[in-house]
Amino acid sequence: MKDKVYIFDTTLRDGEQSPGASMGINEKLKVALQLEKLGVDIIEAGFAVSSPVQFDAIQLIAQEVKNAVIASLARAVEKDIDAAAQALKYAQRKRIHTFIATSPIHREFKLKKTKEEILKQAVYAIQYAKQYTDDVEFSAEDATRTELDYLVEVVTAAIDAGAKTINIPDTVGYTVPSEFTKIIRTLKEKVPNINQAVLSVHCHNDLGLAVANSLAAIEAGARQVEVSVNGIGERAGNAAMEEIVMALELRKDIFGVETGIVTQEIYKTSRLIVSVTGIQVQPNKAIVGKNAFSHEAGIHQDGVLKERRTYEIMKPEQIGRTHSEIVLGRHSGKHGLQARLKELGYTIQGDDFEKVFQKFTEVADKKKAVYDDELIAIVSECLSIDMPEMLFLEHVQIMSGSNALPTATVELKKNNRIIREAAIGNGPVDAIYKAINRIAGISPELEDYGISSISIGQDAMGEAMVSLKYEGKVYSGHGSSTDVLVASAKAYLNAMNKILYLERKKEEK
Numbered sequence: 296m297k298d299k300v301y302i303f304d305t306t307l308r309d310g311e312q313s314p315g316a317s318m319g320i321n322e323k324l325k326v327a328l329q330l331e332k333l334g335v336d337i338i339e340a341g342f343a344v345s346s347p348v349q350f351d352a353i354q355l356i357a358q359e360v361k362n363a364v365i366a367s368l369a370r371a372v373e374k375d376i377d378a379a380a381q382a383l384k385y386a387q388r389k390r391i392h393t394f395i396a397t398s399p400i401h402r403e404f405k406l407k408k409t410k411e412e413i414l415k416q417a418v419y420a421i422q423y424a425k426q427y428t429d430d431v432e433f434s435a436e437d438a439t440r441t442e443l444d445y446l447v448e449v450v451t452a453a454i455d456a457g458a459k460t461i462n463i464p465d466t467v468g469y470t471v472p473s474e475f476t477k478i479i480r481t482l483k484e485k486v487p488n489i490n491q492a493v494l495s496v497h498c499h500n501d502l503g504l505a506v507a508n509s510l511a512a513i514e515a516g517a518r519q520v521e522v523s524v525n526g527i528g529e530r531a532g533n534a535a536m537e538e539i540v541m542a543l544e545l546r547k548d549i550f551g552v553e554t555g556i557v558t559q560e561i562y563k564t565s566r567l568i569v570s571v572t573g574i575q576v577q578p579n580k581a582i583v584g585k586n587a588f589s590h591e592a593g594i595h596q597d598g599v600l601k602e603r604r605t606y607e608i609m610k611p612e613q614i615g616r617t618h619s620e621i622v623l624g625r626h627s628g629k630h631g632l633q634a635r636l637k638e639l640g641y642t643i644q645g646d647d648f649e650k651v652f653q654k655f656t657e658v659a660d661k662k663k664a665v666y667d668d669e670l671i672a673i674v675s676e677c678l679s680i681d682m683p684e685m686l687f688l689e690h691v692q693i694m695s696g697s698n699a700l701p702t703a704t705v706e707l708k709k710n711n712r713i714i715r716e717a718a719i720g721n722g723p724v725d726a727i728y729k730a731i732n733r734i735a736g737i738s739p740e741l742e743d744y745g746i747s748s749i750s751i752g753q754d755a756m757g758e759a760m761v762s763l764k765y766e767g768k769v770y771s772g773h774g775s776s777t778d779v780l781v782a783s784a785k786a787y788l789n790a791m792n793k794i795l796y797l798e799r800k801k802e803e804k
């Protein structure tokens with residue numbers, strides 16, 4: 296059995312410290328249950344003394360989650376530790392995580408205490424917490440800006456006092472990987488009782504180094520990492536769970552360690568955090584970003600079509616995504632275009648293909664991306680081929696407002712015939728989608744929906760993205776427009792047309 300690295304998830308505590316990320320009690324429970332499914336070892340559910348909502352959320356999570364240790368943060372003061380213990384009362388496995396800052400700048404200006412006073416307070420807090428649970432974690436806040444010999448002294452005393460996990464936070468994200476390696480190695484060499492505790496790291500991302508620092512610490516012997524989903528957290532955030540887990544998973548040759556994470560649950564967890572916090576993931580974010588498995592460049596598309604591994608180091612399915620994507624745009628080449636045309640049911644070769652490619656490059660040069668409906672229009676224009684039996688958006692009209700039931704009227708074109716339907720929904724987008732479902736005659740499940748701006752200014756283009764689940768398969772769609780509701784309708788139709796196309800193919804067989 297390889298060495299295990301414990302995954303301590305702090306999405307619900309440090310992650311929630313991101314401006315605007317506060318979650319309600321039920322949302323926190325939903326996240327905790329998903330983290331349990333994901334297989335994290337420890338869930339830091341909050342900071343109990345901080346507010347009644349925090350306290351109640353920790354209590355509820357402690358009652359409901361069975362397969363992870365539940366932790367609460369507590370300053371090194373009795374009232375915080377008492378509150379943490381009470382909130383954790385019903386947990387099957389509980390951890391009190393107490394901390395105090397050790398660096399000169401925090402000692403002098405924030406805590407206004409001497410080295411001796413801080414060491415004494417840390418030891419007292421750990422001993423005090425031990426009356427409630429044997430599982431006490433101690434963090435030396437701002438450890439990485441602390442004098443190393445003093446840090447050795449504090450860590451030795453904390454373990455003597457009974458701390459079972461010693462956490463070394465890079466609180467302000469100032470450290471670089473080589474320094475982290477040195478800190479962990481020094482602690483392993485100089486702390487005489489270091490083997491009686493698990494050594495942990497908690498890295499912030501102020502210099503974009505949180506993941507690199509955490510991995511350096513693991514290589515140097517740390518066996519717990521504190522992470523958050525999508526890397527959310529105070530200021531520039533914490534080390535991203537998905538990046539660390541997949542680095543450890545894919546580079547076992549380097550790290551030689553295992554985690555208990557069910558990697559197929561990663562994407563679902565990431566999307567849940569986006570939906571409960573409203574904090575979007577940047578498109579180029581590793582592992583969970585919209586573009587992490589998209590290929591636009593012609594040379595890459597050609598490579599991936601010939602052998603996926605030329606430009607993909609993991610399978611999207613490994614992290615619970617359904618597929619990688621060939622995005623047709625200005626940088627695409629003939630192989631990528633041909634493959635997409637084939638998917639759409641066209642076999643176009645020779646001069647005809649050259650004509651279509653020529654027109655495609657003209658269109659692509661003016662746009663961010665060329666979507667399926669536009670491609671079909673190009674083929675139809677260049678080759679006078681009838682449009683296949685697809686649904687095209689002609690018109691969408693919405694009635695919505697604070698006192699109105701959101702109602703959508705949608706007109707779609709199918710085989711040169713206009714079909715009109717209206718529907719009421721929970722919101723304008725829901726109403727549009729219900730009206731489209733009526734015309735299409737099927738009701739796929741909306742798995743994911745997102746809208747983002749793809750240009751700036753008042754006439755900015757909005758791009759909508761949807762994932763629809765139908766008979767166990769997931770279909771994605773994109774649509775863009777200066778009107779976000781029109782973009783939403785186009786994205787839905789883009790995915791719906793893929794479903795309808797495959798359904799027709801099945802019937803033809």
Ligand SMILES: CC(=O)SCCNC(=O)CCNC(=O)[C@H](O)C(C)(C)COP(=O)(O)OP(=O)(O)OC[C@H]1O[C@@H](n2cnc3c(N)ncnc32)[C@H](O)[C@@H]1OP(=O)(O)O
Binds near residue numbers: 394529
């Ligand atoms: C690096 C981190 O992420 S640490 C965690 C940060 N998270 C949070 O702060 C979110 C939750 N915080 C809160 O709800 C509040 O700040 C509370 C309830 C903890 C404290 O609130 P208040 O009593 O109003 O104090 P306030 O937040 O203004 O100041 C913090 C006090 O705690 C002291 N303190 C800070 N850290 C510690 C510590 N680890 N142990 C003991 N005392 C500490 C500060 O010196 C200051 O004390 P002072 O009032 O004697 O000057």
Ligand SMILES: CC(C)C(=O)C(=O)O
Binds near residue numbers: 368464466
């Ligand atoms: C409380 C500690 C672990 C923390 O969040 C930090 O130092 O960043």
Ligand SMILES: [Mg+2]
Binds near residue numbers: 309499529
């Ligand atoms: Mg932190």
